[in-house]
Amino acid sequence: MAKIKSEKDDALEKILGTDKVEKKKFFTKKKIIISVVSVVLVGAIVAGSIIIVSKKKNSESEPVYREYTVQRGDILVGLEESSVITLNQESITFPVGAEVLELYVKSGSSVKEGDPLVKMSIDDIEESLVEYENEISSAESSLKEAKLSRESELLKAAQELEINVLNGDQADDKYSQTIKKAKLDLEEAEKNVSDAQEKYDDALDMYSSFSSDYSALNKAEDKVDSCQEDVDSWQEKKDAADEATNNLKTCESKIKEITEATSYEQAEAILSEYKEEFESMSERYSNDSDSVKYSEYLKLKEKVETLSASMTKLRTLFKEKTELEAKAAKYDTDTISAKLTAAQKSLTKAKSAYEEKKQDFTEKYGNISSQDEMNKSYSEAKINLEKAKLTLETQKSQYEQSMLNAEQSKESSIETSSTAQLTYNLKKIQLDEKVRDAEDKLSELKEELDEIKETIGNNGVISAPCDGIVSNISVEEGDEITVASGEGASFGMSSSTSIMSITDMSEVYVSVSISEDEILDVSLDQEAVITLDAFPDEAFDGTVDSISISGSTIGAATVTYTVNVKFTQEGHELYDGMSADVNIISGSARDCLYVSKSAITTKDGSSYVYLKGENDEKVETKISTGFTDGQYTQILSGVNEGDTVLAESAIGAGAKNDSKGNSEMNFGDFDPEKMSMPSFDGNGFDGKMGGGPQ
Numbered sequence: 001m002a003k004i005k006s007e008k009d010d011a012l013e014k015i016l017g018t019d020k021v022e023k024k025k026f027f028t029k030k031k032i033i034i035s036v037v038s039v040v041l042v043g044a045i046v047a048g049s050i051i052i053v054s055k056k057k058n059s060e061s062e063p064v065y066r067e068y069t070v071q072r073g074d075i076l077v078g079l080e081e082s083s084v085i086t087l088n089q090e091s092i093t094f095p096v097g098a099e100v101l102e103l104y105v106k107s108g109s110s111v112k113e114g115d116p117l118v119k120m121s122i123d124d125i126e127e128s129l130v131e132y133e134n135e136i137s138s139a140e141s142s143l144k145e146a147k148l149s150r151e152s153e154l155l156k157a158a159q160e161l162e163i164n165v166l167n168g169d170q171a172d173d174k175y176s177q178t179i180k181k182a183k184l185d186l187e188e189a190e191k192n193v194s195d196a197q198e199k200y201d202d203a204l205d206m207y208s209s210f211s212s213d214y215s216a217l218n219k220a221e222d223k224v225d226s227c228q229e230d231v232d233s234w235q236e237k238k239d240a241a242d243e244a245t246n247n248l249k250t251c252e253s254k255i256k257e258i259t260e261a262t263s264y265e266q267a268e269a270i271l272s273e274y275k276e277e278f279e280s281m282s283e284r285y286s287n288d289s290d291s292v293k294y295s296e297y298l299k300l301k302e303k304v305e306t307l308s309a310s311m312t313k314l315r316t317l318f319k320e321k322t323e324l325e326a327k328a329a330k331y332d333t334d335t336i337s338a339k340l341t342a343a344q345k346s347l348t349k350a351k352s353a354y355e356e357k358k359q360d361f362t363e364k365y366g367n368i369s370s371q372d373e374m375n376k377s378y379s380e381a382k383i384n385l386e387k388a389k390l391t392l393e394t395q396k397s398q399y400e401q402s403m404l405n406a407e408q409s410k411e412s413s414i415e416t417s418s419t420a421q422l423t424y425n426l427k428k429i430q431l432d433e434k435v436r437d438a439e440d441k442l443s444e445l446k447e448e449l450d451e452i453k454e455t456i457g458n459n460g461v462i463s464a465p466c467d468g469i470v471s472n473i474s475v476e477e478g479d480e481i482t483v484a485s486g487e488g489a490s491f492g493m494s495s496s497t498s499i500m501s502i503t504d505m506s507e508v509y510v511s512v513s514i515s516e517d518e519i520l521d522v523s524l525d526q527e528a529v530i531t532l533d534a535f536p537d538e539a540f541d542g543t544v545d546s547i548s549i550s551g552s553t554i555g556a557a558t559v560t561y562t563v564n565v566k567f568t569q570e571g572h573e574l575y576d577g578m579s580a581d582v583n584i585i586s587g588s589a590r591d592c593l594y595v596s597k598s599a600i601t602t603k604d605g606s607s608y609v610y611l612k613g614e615n616d617e618k619v620e621t622k623i624s625t626g627f628t629d630g631q632y633t634q635i636l637s638g639v640n641e642g643d644t645v646l647a648e649s650a651i652g653a654g655a656k657n658d659s660k661g662n663s664e665m666n667f668g669d670f671d672p673e674k675m676s677m678p679s680f681d682g683n684g685f686d687g688k689m690g691g692g693p694q
Contacts, residue, residue, distance in 0.1 A: 092465075092501065143435070143439060146431075157423070161424045206377075207378040210365065213361055214374075230343040251317055268311070462499070474497070475497075516558075526585065529541065529582075529585065538572075565582050587629075597628060599646070609621055621638055622638055624638060
């Protein structure tokens with residue numbers, strides 16, 4: 001990201017010396033104003049050389065003005081969090097014991113996906129193959145047995161549940177035995193009617209709006225699909241254009257390796273010249289061998305022979321070049337790239353709109369995802385309301401009947417029914433878990449068997465699963481890697497020995513925690529800037545790659561969400577654990593004219609600045625303003641880059657005029673390193689002395 005050095009920096013350097021001007025970080029804290037990248041705020045206030053006064057002699061009350069230069073640069077606002085770089089670690093293991101025959105890499109070696117890492121003994125691997133196949137057969141049998149057991153046990157549990165529910169229903173027949181129980185049931189029935197009425201009202205509201213909301217959601221999803229098709233189409237065209245251009249360059253390179261000729265005819269002419277020269281030299285050499293250097297003779301002969309042998313190849317290459325030039329000319333790469341970019345932006349916008357509608361839809365309708373489900377939910381609410389009303393009428397007719405025994409019977413039936421249901425649910429969970437465990441075991445064994453067979457087919461060589469750097473090696477040639485064995489041991493990666501680890505360098509991330517009051521300001525693909533302690537003078541581009549939807553609680557009340565920022569800029573070797581400051585950009589104005597906000601005045605709803613004229617006079621000029629970070633404001637029209645504008649200084653009363661009417665500032669024992677400035681939040685000055693935009 002480019003840095004612009006302001007005139008205020010130059011002025012500060014003149015007063016303090018360049019060794020006094022500290023290099024500041026790009027951001028300073030959360031929700032600060034990220035000012036124009038190059039501005040040093042201290043210089044704008046203490047640089048006496050940039051403060052002027054109107055040249056009226058002997059006028060102590062004359063106001064003092066500060067000069068500001070209209071500059072061009074970036075104005076940025078964002079959030080900052082500190083964290084560390086994270087790189088993916090891939091552990092290389094093997095599911096069976098075998099001897100390490102050869103190691104093809106060392107710790108620190110760079111590898112590509114598919115590169116050989118280590119060679120294991122095929123004899124040792126093949127010995128374990130039969131045992132693995134037997135283990136898979138056993139696992140398949142265990143899975144079948146678990147499924148049969150689940151079916152049988154669930155049937156038995158369902159029968160027990162039905163009996164307990166039936167007992168509860170029979171207990172309700174004693175409802176009329178006590179007046180007390182009848183009263184409680186009556187109150188409960190009244191509450192059930194109220195609850196059912198409330199649920200019905202809610203269901204009716206959702207039922208009325210569901211059709212339009214569901215249609216809007218589908219339209220948003222269709223828009224995403226349409227935009228995705230556009231992106232895929234333009235990407236396909238771009239890939240074809242890139243392929244044609246690359247093939248043409250390759251063909252031209254092959255021709256250049258043979259000759260500098262730009263056509264086959266020119267190559268023939270060059271060969272003809274070589275042959276004529278060689279025939280002439282041969283004749284002279286035959287007549288007088290001393291008149292021709294033998295080395296030159298041999299050199300020319302080699303040229304003739306080499307070019308003659310390549311003519312057939314050149315004919316083919318020049319023909320291929322002509323065809324490739326025609327193919328490449330069919331593509332307008334600039335238009336294709338522009339269309340692809342536009343399509344990608346449309347897709348991002350459509351996805352954002354769809355996700356927003358989907359979230360609103362889910363918050364309103366929950367798990368209901370179709371009109372049939374909505375109809376069913378509405379019907380159930382209506383039936384439940386009718387049932388509740390009918391139950392209430394029944395309870396009213398039984399109110400005078402005895403309640404004590406009925407109450408005890410109902411409490412007993414509720415407890416029995418509840419326990420039975422919980423028991424059934426627990427039994428089902430346990431049986432399902434056994435089946436899942438058996439399925440996972442079988443799947444894991446099959447994957448490991450495939451790995452073993454692949455290794456055997458690859459002559460015992462284990463290859464790199466990804467690009468990266470070998471971070472550590474746990475074995476040496478001749479070592480015998482082992483897996484867990486003996487009583488209780490089982491097959492699986494969990495029992496394998498780590499051979500080495502590979503750090504995947506292709507993608508670099510920084511994970512930061514964003515508080516719940518700021519997470520709504522963060523979105524996928526949002527621009528970010530990353531600064532590293534290891535590279536203090538550089539800023540790296542990044543984008544928001546993922547946002548967690550589950551919050552983490554720190555202390556009693558603070559909730560944060562994990563945001564992963566991905567590096568999009570290459571060129572530096574980065575290491576896992578490097579300290580990093582991540583700045584997520586929430587607002588910006590790029591490559592714009594800007595000036596200090598204090599130089600702008602407002603009158604009758606319009607904005608003005610005072611331009612410095614040729615004779616230091618003030619020229620009031622109307623301007624149009626744009627984005628502001630609270631300190632600097634974007635200028636859309638009215639001034640030009642490099643113009644000087646004036647702002648009345650609050651320190652004018654303390655200035656001392658010399659005999660010529662010029663203001664003289666006395667800085668005394670000024671120490672820039674001890675000076676603090678008003679700090680900023682997202683809305684301007686926070687009224688405290690501290691760090692400002694740096």
